[in-house]
Amino acid sequence: MDRPEQRxxxxxxxxxxxxxxxxxxxxxxxxxxxRHALGRMGVARTARTLARVNQVDGFDCPxxxxxEPEHRHHAEFCENGAKAVAEEATRRRAxxxxxARHAIDELTGWSDFQLGRAGRLTEPMLLDxxxxxxxxxxxxxxxxxxxxxxxxxxxxxxxxxxxxxxTSNEAAFAYQLLVRAFGTNNLPDCSNMCHESSGLALTExxxxxxxxxxxxxxxxxxxxLVVGQNPGTNHPRMLSALEEAKRRGASIVAIxxxxxxxxxxxxxxxxxxxxxxxxxxxxxxxxQLRLGGDxxxxxxxxxxxxxxxxxxxxxxxxxxxxxxxxxxxxxxLDWDExxxxxxxxxxxxxxxxxxxxxxxxxxxxxxxxxxxxxxxVATIRELVNTLLLRGAIGKPGAGACPVRGHSNVQGDRTxxxxxxxxxxxxxxxxxxxGFEPPRRHGHDVVHAIxxxxxxxxxxxxxxxxxxxxxxxDTEATAAxxxxxxxxxxxxxxxxxxxxxTGRRALILPTLGRSERDLQASGPQLVxxxxxxSVVHASRGRLKPASEQLLSEVAIVCRLARRLLGERxxxxxxxxxxxxxxxxERIAAVIPGFEDFNARVASPAGFVLPHPPRDARRFPTAxxxxxxxxxxxxxxxxxxxxxxxxxxxxxxxxNTTVYGLNDRYRGIRSGRRVVLVHEQDLRERGLADGxxxxxxxxxxxxxxxxxxxxxxxxxxxxxxxxAYYPETNPLVPLGARAEGSGTPASKSLIxxxxxxx
Ligand SMILES: Nc1nc2c(c(=O)[nH]1)N[C@H]1C(S)=C(S)[C@@H](COP(=O)(O)OP(=O)(O)OC[C@H]3O[C@@H](n4cnc5c(=O)[nH]c(N)nc54)[C@H](O)[C@@H]3O)O[C@H]1N2
Ligand SMILES: Nc1nc2c(c(=O)[nH]1)N[C@H]1C(S)=C(S)[C@@H](COP(=O)(O)OP(=O)(O)OC[C@H]3O[C@@H](n4cnc5c(=O)[nH]c(N)nc54)[C@H](O)[C@@H]3O)O[C@H]1N2
Ligand SMILES: [Mo]
Numbered sequence: 001m002d003r004p005e006q007r008x009x010x011x012x013x014x015x016x017x018x019x020x021x022x023x024x025x026x027x028x029x030x031x032x033x034x035r036h037a038l039g040r041m042g043v044a045r046t047a048r049t050l051a052r053v054n055q056v057d058g059f060d061c062p063x064x065x066x067x068e069p070e071h072r073h074h075a076e077f078c079e080n081g082a083k084a085v086a087e088e089a090t091r092r093r094a095x096x097x098x099x100a101r102h103a104i105d106e107l108t109g110w111s112d113f114q115l116g117r118a119g120r121l122t123e124p125m126l127l128d129x130x131x132x133x134x135x136x137x138x139x140x141x142x143x144x145x146x147x148x149x150x151x152x153x154x155x156x157x158x159x160x161x162x163x164x165x166x167t168s169n170e171a172a173f174a175y176q177l178l179v180r181a182f183g184t185n186n187l188p189d190c191s192n193m194c195h196e197s198s199g200l201a202l203t204e205x206x207x208x209x210x211x212x213x214x215x216x217x218x219x220x221x222x223x224x225l226v227v228g229q230n231p232g233t234n235h236p237r238m239l240s241a242l243e244e245a246k247r248r249g250a251s252i253v254a255i256x257x258x259x260x261x262x263x264x265x266x267x268x269x270x271x272x273x274x275x276x277x278x279x280x281x282x283x284x285x286x287x288q289l290r291l292g293g294d295x296x297x298x299x300x301x302x303x304x305x306x307x308x309x310x311x312x313x314x315x316x317x318x319x320x321x322x323x324x325x326x327x328x329x330x331x332x333l334d335w336d337e338x339x340x341x342x343x344x345x346x347x348x349x350x351x352x353x354x355x356x357x358x359x360x361x362x363x364x365x366x367x368x369x370x371x372x373x374x375x376x377v378a379t380i381r382e383l384v385n386t387l388l389l390r391g392a393i394g395k396p397g398a399g400a401c402p403v404r405g406h407s408n409v410q411g412d413r414t415x416x417x418x419x420x421x422x423x424x425x426x427x428x429x430x431x432x433x434g435f436e437p438p439r440r441h442g443h444d445v446v447h448a449i450x451x452x453x454x455x456x457x458x459x460x461x462x463x464x465x466x467x468x469x470x471x472x473d474t475e476a477t478a479a480x481x482x483x484x485x486x487x488x489x490x491x492x493x494x495x496x497x498x499x500x501t502g503r504r505a506l507i508l509p510t511l512g513r514s515e516r517d518l519q520a521s522g523p524q525l526v527x528x529x530x531x532x533s534v535v536h537a538s539r540g541r542l543k544p545a546s547e548q549l550l551s552e553v554a555i556v557c558r559l560a561r562r563l564l565g566e567r568x569x570x571x572x573x574x575x576x577x578x579x580x581x582x583x584e585r586i587a588a589v590i591p592g593f594e595d596f597n598a599r600v601a602s603p604a605g606f607v608l609p610h611p612p613r614d615a616r617r618f619p620t621a622x623x624x625x626x627x628x629x630x631x632x633x634x635x636x637x638x639x640x641x642x643x644x645x646x647x648x649x650x651x652x653x654n655t656t657v658y659g660l661n662d663r664y665r666g667i668r669s670g671r672r673v674v675l676v677h678e679q680d681l682r683e684r685g686l687a688d689g690x691x692x693x694x695x696x697x698x699x700x701x702x703x704x705x706x707x708x709x710x711x712x713x714x715x716x717x718x719x720x721x722a723y724y725p726e727t728n729p730l731v732p733l734g735a736r737a738e739g740s741g742t743p744a745s746k747s748l749i750x751x752x753x754x755x756x
Pocket of ligand 2: 166195368405406464470490491493495510552648656
């Protein structure tokens with residue numbers, strides 16, 4: 001078995017399927033959090049570590065990007081945050097003895113769960129050409145090898161510099177500076193696979209590619225739509241905010257093909273009632289729509305709002321363009337088509353439109369259920385139309401809330417990690433450092449894979465993440481990585497990207513966010529930006545997993561010194577010694593960071609400017625918000641096929657698998673399942689419990705993953721769901737969102753075949 005996705009598959013003899021749960025969190029989640037933490041960290045370390053998460057003098061949870069409330073609880077973390085912390089603070093070590101014991105071939109046979117359990121990486125490791133094992137190397141040798149390969153390239157554009165979203169602002173700023181001073185904009189990042197569609201749609205419509213609400217707005221909203229998001233698992237602390245809004249009288253509507261537990265009922269472990277009672281019923285309504293049906297839904301809602309004349313006329317007249325075009329287009333909306341796309345009844349849509357018409361403080365939250373579709377950008381633009389028609393932007397209790405993933409993914413973008421940088425940013429960067437940054441756009445994730453595959457790139461460097469497993473089309477990505485001369489990963493933990501490598505490979509182990517970062521000038525803090533544009537400090541407190549770890553900032557600065565030498569006179573050594581100096585430069589280059597060092601000293605941090613949110617000012621070309629026309633085209637799989645979404649279980653953080661349970665959905669001790677409506681199974685001559693292969697169909701041929709257990713599940717008709725990353729081999733490189741290029745990993749056309 002040479003195929004990367006088929007490796008590490010053991011049969012799952014203990015797999016159990018139970019009915020899905022009807023509520024999220026509560027005492028059971030506290031128990032699970034403690035079980036995970038104690039198992040990996042032991043008692044004393046657990047107490048010390050969890051007491052620091054998201055506290056003002058502690059570190060930012062490396063879990064999700066949900067903001068911290070102003071009045072923090074003693075335990076300001078959730079079950080899944082505790083798992084993320086425990087994963088990093090584990091006492092296990094993947095050290096030189098580990099790598100001497102296990103050949104690459106053997107490790108390749110391990111599951112992602114087993115790889116993660118190997119523990120923290122402890123020193124730089126090199127996999128030499130043709131070698132069977134990684135061997136220890138000094139930092140000097142490691143950075144020397146990378147420098148030599150980069151210098152041997154015919155052009156800086158033959159190198160790829162990926163970033164995942166945990167990297168601090170300081171490390172991200174230094175990294176993009178190094179890459180641009182080297183001479184390329186090849187800075188793909190996890191955003192390309194995540195909220196790229198949101199950033200683009202928001203920039204086009206309101207002029208700023210970030211969400212426009214604060215936590216307080218959520219608390220004060222009268223109506224909250226939660227669309228394409230599973231907060232019970234992926235943003236558990238958001239449930240507290242929903243609960244608070246609910247307590248103040250808000251209505252909550254969940255729009256999703258799956259009845260996710262967290263949206264139905266919530267038992268807040270931080271309130272006495274949450275530990276004993278039945279908890280708060282969160283969603284007042286649940287619209288179970290078809291995958292990819294959201295564009296049709298929002299179009300139909302907007303059409304009804306126009307018919308009802310439920311418009312904020314004053315706001316539209318003062319601030320928006322495009323009302324007449326929108327009106328004309330929506331007048332021609334074909335209801336039959338809209339109903340086919342959504343799978344909903346017309347009355348359901350009309351009732352929701354009436355709810356929207358009756359409320360003014362409206363927040364719409366969304367995540368990957370909207371961004372990872374062919375029509376993602378159009379869908380989000382149409383959702384912005386809804387907000388604009390209702391005047392629900394730039395006033396208290398209202399706005400757009402794209403809920404980000406990685407804990408600093410938004411900050412990384414603010415710092416310039418972007419393959420298509422804003423020319424004004426490059427201008428300021430060049431002026432501040434006295435060099436001419438490259439202007440050519442770089443590669444995003446998919447274009448980077450194509451460049452590596454086609455021999456246009458030869459060195460791949462990753463600042464965090466797990467590129468092989470997170471990217472689409474695992475086979476194609478593996479082939480692309482194998483063609484590289486050198487693949488390099490700055491990582492905390494072992495993962496599959498360390499095993500599918502170029503001719504040579506380096507692992508550069510780094511400090512996690514929970515760990516003390518001591519440099520020449522003393523202990524360093526770093527900063528992060530949450531989903532609501534709040535920038536605040538994070539201070540690691542734990543003893544580093546090994547004495548040989550370098551911080552991400554130190555790795556970048558040392559590489560820069562070797563690679564660029566004195567070129568441009570950038571003070572890399574001083575940056576490494578004192579991150580405060582980096583922050584001074586950030587303040588000079590990036591608007592909103594004036595006086596950065598002083599302001600980050602405030603415990604609550606500070607909020608970045610957002611003109612539409614702050615002053616109803618829309619920095620688009622016309623200076624006005626844009627209502628947009630977004631043509632509808634219905635996804636129609638051929639007869640017998642299903643639409644498949646690839647999503648997260650409760651026991652994973654992206655490609656890191658903490659455990660084998662998806663508790664709320666009733667799946668235990670296994671991950672190779674495909675959730676399908678019972679009737680859809682029956683129509684295909686299948687039944688719950690059958691073993692099936694999933695075959696995706698695309699213009700360039702078929703892709704297959706073998707031996708998944710079919711589970712009869714109450715999902716929308718015609719739709720199926722299975723876990724990422726096991727199903728990434730099914731995502732064709734060419735299946736991408738229009739405009740943003742995000743892999744369309746939530747609406748793959750698949751058929752189920754009985755397994756051989
Ligand atoms: N514990 C934990 N926390 C995490 C992560 C993690 O893996 N584990 N990942 C982090 C990251 S990087 C991110 S981006 C976020 C991801 O957070 P989510 O976006 O919540 O993650 P997914 O599991 O991909 O869930 C997608 C949700 O959208 C629904 N959905 C899918 N397609 C459609 C559609 O066409 N329409 C509608 N209306 N709904 C749809 C799915 O049924 C599911 O409920 O979470 C972050 N937080
Ligand atoms: N099919 C499918 N594919 C998807 C998605 C999907 O829903 N479906 N979701 C997409 C999304 S939203 C995202 S964001 C991407 C995620 O893509 P990535 O961000 O590339 O993947 P992660 O699994 O989050 O990366 C985990 C690795 O990061 C390293 N790491 C952890 N903490 C640190 C740190 O502090 N510093 C450093 N240097 N390394 C660290 C560890 O070695 C760990 O193994 O995947 C995307 N891929
Ligand atoms: Mo993400």
